[in-house]
Amino acid sequence: MTGSTPSAAATTTEDRPRRTGRSRLGRGTPTIDEGPRARFGELLPYLFEHSRVLWFIIGLSILGAAASLAQPLLVSQVISIVEAGDPLGTLVWGLIALVVVSGLISGYQHYLLQRTGEGVVLSSRRRLVRSMLHLPVSEFDARRTGDLVSRVGSDTTLLRAVLTQGLVEAVGGAVTFVGALIAMFIIDPVLLGLTVLVIAVSVVTVTLLAARIRVASARAQKKVGDLAASVERAISAVRTIRAAGATEREVRAIDENATGAWRMGVQVAKISALVVPVAGIAMQASFLVVLGVGGFRVASDAITIANLVAFILFLFMMIMPLGQAFGAITATNQALGALGRIQEIIGLPAEDAYDADIARSAAAPKTPASAQAAIEFEDVVFAYARPAVDTEKREGTAAPTPTGDRSVAAVDTAYTAAATDTADDEAGRSRRAPGDPVLRGVSFRAAPGTRTALVGPSGAGKSTVLGLIERFYDPASGVVRIDGVDVRSLPREELRARIGYVEQDAPVLAGTIRENLLLGNPTATDEQCIDVLHAVNLGDVLDRDPAGLDAPVGEDGIMLSGGERQRLAIARALVAAPPILLLDESTSSLDGVNEQKMRLAIDAVAEGRTLIVIAHRLSTVVDSDRIVVLEDGRVVGAGTHSELVESTPLYRELAKHQLLV
Numbered sequence: 001m002t003g004s005t006p007s008a009a010a011t012t013t014e015d016r017p018r019r020t021g022r023s024r025l026g027r028g029t030p031t032i033d034e035g036p037r038a039r040f041g042e043l044l045p046y047l048f049e050h051s052r053v054l055w056f057i058i059g060l061s062i063l064g065a066a067a068s069l070a071q072p073l074l075v076s077q078v079i080s081i082v083e084a085g086d087p088l089g090t091l092v093w094g095l096i097a098l099v100v101v102s103g104l105i106s107g108y109q110h111y112l113l114q115r116t117g118e119g120v121v122l123s124s125r126r127r128l129v130r131s132m133l134h135l136p137v138s139e140f141d142a143r144r145t146g147d148l149v150s151r152v153g154s155d156t157t158l159l160r161a162v163l164t165q166g167l168v169e170a171v172g173g174a175v176t177f178v179g180a181l182i183a184m185f186i187i188d189p190v191l192l193g194l195t196v197l198v199i200a201v202s203v204v205t206v207t208l209l210a211a212r213i214r215v216a217s218a219r220a221q222k223k224v225g226d227l228a229a230s231v232e233r234a235i236s237a238v239r240t241i242r243a244a245g246a247t248e249r250e251v252r253a254i255d256e257n258a259t260g261a262w263r264m265g266v267q268v269a270k271i272s273a274l275v276v277p278v279a280g281i282a283m284q285a286s287f288l289v290v291l292g293v294g295g296f297r298v299a300s301d302a303i304t305i306a307n308l309v310a311f312i313l314f315l316f317m318m319i320m321p322l323g324q325a326f327g328a329i330t331a332t333n334q335a336l337g338a339l340g341r342i343q344e345i346i347g348l349p350a351e352d353a354y355d356a357d358i359a360r361s362a363a364a365p366k367t368p369a370s371a372q373a374a375i376e377f378e379d380v381v382f383a384y385a386r387p388a389v390d391t392e393k394r395e396g397t398a399a400p401t402p403t404g405d406r407s408v409a410a411v412d413t414a415y416t417a418a419a420t421d422t423a424d425d426e427a428g429r430s431r432r433a434p435g436d437p438v439l440r441g442v443s444f445r446a447a448p449g450t451r452t453a454l455v456g457p458s459g460a461g462k463s464t465v466l467g468l469i470e471r472f473y474d475p476a477s478g479v480v481r482i483d484g485v486d487v488r489s490l491p492r493e494e495l496r497a498r499i500g501y502v503e504q505d506a507p508v509l510a511g512t513i514r515e516n517l518l519l520g521n522p523t524a525t526d527e528q529c530i531d532v533l534h535a536v537n538l539g540d541v542l543d544r545d546p547a548g549l550d551a552p553v554g555e556d557g558i559m560l561s562g563g564e565r566q567r568l569a570i571a572r573a574l575v576a577a578p579p580i581l582l583l584d585e586s587t588s589s590l591d592g593v594n595e596q597k598m599r600l601a602i603d604a605v606a607e608g609r610t611l612i613v614i615a616h617r618l619s620t621v622v623d624s625d626r627i628v629v630l631e632d633g634r635v636v637g638a639g640t641h642s643e644l645v646e647s648t649p650l651y652r653e654l655a656k657h658q659l660l661v
């Protein structure tokens with residue numbers, strides 16, 4: 001699922017990748033099974049990047065072709081000289097030299113082709129990764145991580161084959177082919193006519209097979225993407241899967257995808273395998289025709305033996321490039337299938353820097369003035385798009401659900417009990433149709449330098465509010481402002497540089513503590529890093545490992561406790577010293593000790609900045625300057641704790657359940 005404005009949502013999500021696939025990438029109408037297919041023209045920019053070396057290689061292969069073409073002529077000369085009983089002299093040495101030179105040329109050419117092929121893979125990976133990481137956040141909602149990884153890892157490698165398996169060599173091959181054809185025409189046009197007839201049949205057959213190879217290959221690559229996505233899903237939730245006793249089921253699901261990929265691979269192999277015998281039969285048939293008819297023509301003195309031998313050698317020379325051409329067609333078709341999947345991502349529009357229209361029409365200054373910015377929501381309506389392209393995405397790759405946290409369960413029970421007239425619980429949320437607004441006219445203001453808490457039932461839209469401030473999504477209507485400036489008119493980089501954002505789940509990256517801390521501010525000193533660690537009560541992690549700041553945190557920060565991960569994420573946001581901090585408190589890790597540490601951390605970071613905290617337990621935010629209560633996408637109350645206890649039943653109920661009143 002993706003988000004943006006409802007109207008935009010309808011066009012920017014599910015349909016877009018496929019629509020882009022049709023208009024930019026393919027002829028005809030690709031089905032979801034085939035996936036997008038690229039046009040040959042889309043391959044050319046990748047080749048043009050290496051045009052100098054490719055011209056050099058083409059030059060080499062023409063040279064090699066000329067050396068090969070000279071060989072039958074020399075052989076024919078040698079036979080004539082032997083027949084006449086004359087001494088061979090330097091002719092034999094010339095022949096040997098030719099063989100050696102063409103061998104050397106072909107070796108060097110092979111190396112250059114492989115190297116250039118690697119270059120093409122590299123540049124396609126660079127372009128793809130650059131585009132991928134600049135896609136709007138909503139695109140990632142709709143796509144499976146494993147499939148994206150597979151495009152970078154597997155699809156790109158298929159582009160190499162275009163070069164290594166023949167496209168450039170086919171140029172040299174074409175020279176040999178034409179040269180041989182001319183020589184054969186000069187030697188015996190009748191024999192040539194018969195040969196061409198046999199070969200033409202095989203060329204037509206191979207051309208027909210090529211179209212099927214392209215379709216099968218695109219399907220095979222899609223299956224590889226499915227496989228990668230299912231492996232990613234299983235690995236990312238390995239603990240949950242083990243705990244649920246679902247390992248074998250996952251293995252079977254992955255196995256099904258692996259079998260699907262295998263089946264498609266075999267289909268490609270079958271079609272490609274047809275190409276080989278077709279080429280072989282063409283060669284043998286033409287050889288037999290030449291031998292049989294040629295024998296008669298020697299007997300009737302229409303052609304000499306020396307010329308028949310030369311003709312047969314030229315025949316081989318003509319057929320060899322044909323084999324190369326068939327290989328090139330297969331490889332190119334496979335590459336076009338893969339390139340379709342690469343270009344599908346590259347062709348998607350990147351996140352825009354800012355909304356030019358709004359920036360133009362904004363009367364207010366483009367840069368927020370104060371160091372402690374005010375945040376303002378005015379009548380904001382927002383809907384996520386309709387269901388994602390792939391439901392597996394949300395079901396399968398979701399982070400493991402926190403279990404056994406009774407305090408969180410109690411919070412939601414409290415909300416549910418309080419919410420009598422609206423449906424806010426799980427059942428209520430499931431009644432909201434996909435594409436219905438998640439925020440329905442939200443308005444509130446967080447004054448500069450104050451602490452604002454967002455509270456409300458699960459699914460009320462609290463995290464969505466933070467997503468809109470960060471401009472991961474834009475509202476359908478209404479405005480989000482920082483210091484009076486519409487956030488859409490600010491360059492995203494500038495906007496995000498002003499905001500520290502701590503997301504709810506998995507906020508720690510694999511790597512070391514230092515790498516995590518330097519993410520938002522690569523120039524921070526060790527001293528600054530250590531200071532912020534102490535500020536969020538994480539000083540002790542430095543003593544645990546002699547590596548100190550260079551201690552690894554493991555994949556997703558698995559070597560730290562849940563509370564420590566959350567506080568490390570806060571520390572990371574602080575290193576960049578942002579004037580605004582958005583903190584989506586984790587629903588897990590809320591035991592008493594962690595909660596206390598979290599409160600202290602929040603106190604420490606609140607100083608001198610505008611802070612918006614999403615709280616799942618009131619105790620962490622009860623002393624906030626302002627608490628905004630969200631319910632089903634609406635603000636149902638705002639004020640201090642004591643004001644809300646008086647004025648807002650939902651809040652009062654919640655406070656009662658948490659023994660605060």
Ligand SMILES: Nc1ncnc2c1ncn2[C@@H]1O[C@H](COP(=O)(O)OP(=O)(O)OP(=O)(O)O)[C@@H](O)[C@H]1O
Nearest residue numbers: 001002141384429438457458459460461462463464
């Ligand atoms: N990326 C997304 N795509 C589609 N729908 C989404 C997306 N993120 C959230 N939603 C839906 O929007 C609604 C509000 O979600 P949100 O995460 O803002 O709620 P929340 O109040 O923060 O909940 P919690 O307290 O459980 O974190 C939910 O119904 C949720 O299913």
